[in-house]
Amino acid sequence: MNKSIVSWILYDVANTIFNMGIVGLFLPLWINERAGTTDADLGFPIAISMAIVLLGSPVLGALTDQAKGRVRTFTVLNIVAATATFLIGSVSATTISLIAFSVAFICVYLAELIYNSMLEKASTEENRGKIGGIGIGLGYLGALAVILFALEYDHFSNDYGAAFQVLGVLFLLTALPITFFFFDSNEKVSRTRGAVLYSTWLQIKRTRAHFRHYPLLPKFFLARYFYMIAVATGSTFGVLYGLKTIGFSEREVELVMLLGIVIAIPASIIWGYIVDRIGPSTALKFNVLGWSLVLAGSVSIPWFGLNTQLWWPLSAFTAMFYGGLWVADRPLLIRLSPVDLGEMFGIYGAISRLASITGSIAWPFIAVNLGLGQPASVFFLFCCSIVGAVLLIRFQDGSQGKQPTTVVPSLPEQID
Secondary structure: OOHHHHHHHHHHHHHHHHHHHHHHHHHHHHHHHOOOOOOHHHHHHHHHHHHHHHHHHHHHHHHHHHHOOHHHHHHHHHHHHHHHHHHOOOOOOHHHHHHHHHHHHHHHHHHHHHHHHOHHHHOOOOOHHHHHHHHHHHHHHHHHHHHHHHHHHHHHOOOOHHHHHHHHHHHHHHHOHHHHHOOOHHHHOOOOHHHHHHHHHHHHHOHHHHHHHOOHHHHHHHHHHHHHHHHHHHHHHHHHHHHHHHOOOHHHHHHHHHHHHHHHHHHHHHHHHHHHHHOHHHHHHHHHHHHHHHHHHHHHHHHOOOOHHHHHHHHHHHHHHHOHHHHHHHHHHHHHOOOOHHHHHHHHHHHHHHHHHHHHHHHHHHHHHOOOOHHHHHHHHHHHHHHHHHHOOOOOOOOOOOOOOOOOOOOOOOOO
């Protein structure tokens, strides 16, 4: 592997540190420890942040297609994210910490769309699944370090503020290698600001024509919207569900996450090889079906009075499908859209954010506002995963968006 591939793979550690360590573990634990807080204190800041990312993702994606300076943009976003993460919990006011979290969240997710589009340069059609799988597997090594850190952290402090500072530094250290080592052949293209903005605007205007010429793209995005409601929301509220509904202690929840991560590391790498062998759409169908079974099991424990210790094997089963989604659906998008990848990954990211907004609002609304409890929220996620699975049924590996019978209007020539 060359330096570009290694640096691309390593960023998955940074991404997982933030998503697993901050969003998935320490922020919920920090909120749970503060008096007067509810699920809404986690859900609504995420929803607001997601709305901002939703609006910005397609524009940023199209801009990186035209500006060809995505590594610089990527670096700035990560530095801001690390700084904001460092500030979470450093002040007594809950609102200030949640604002810092929101800033970090926005920057991480905008950086992620640039990172995803880099997969096309970091891999080939033949090894795209393997490279993505190794990246996600290595990312879970970062998650494993987070969980081990959390288990030890409990012994010497009940204040989670210092944990955010440690994770902020680790995030930055694992994000910076792309800045120094990733080779992007497009980075050397020089264009005036006016030409970049004009071409970006034209590219956005022709998006509908792009969808008409590659008709599987909007169908893929619709399916992704539904299955990502289930995955993103389940991941965000999983800790609170384990604490408040399953009845596990904080340490038990951390151990459950540790078990899942240990299994997710080899599972993600294996899914990479499976994607290269059977194709991304088939692999994606298996993963969405797996998530449907996980959510069905999660809601069955409280509703049918099952033994709460079933949460342990259920978590292990979840881990088998956790990384497989991204191992499969990123190569599928690259296959479905051979051009304008920056914008398509911007829409890909926007769809994820829209799904997360939907879930982050729906979960507390169902559980708190309607008073139906957390299991009802999980049942809603199960229904969304089933819809996503049904929408993917007609996708076949080897299929691609219909090739244009007429030429899609081209953008102006680059101005050096």
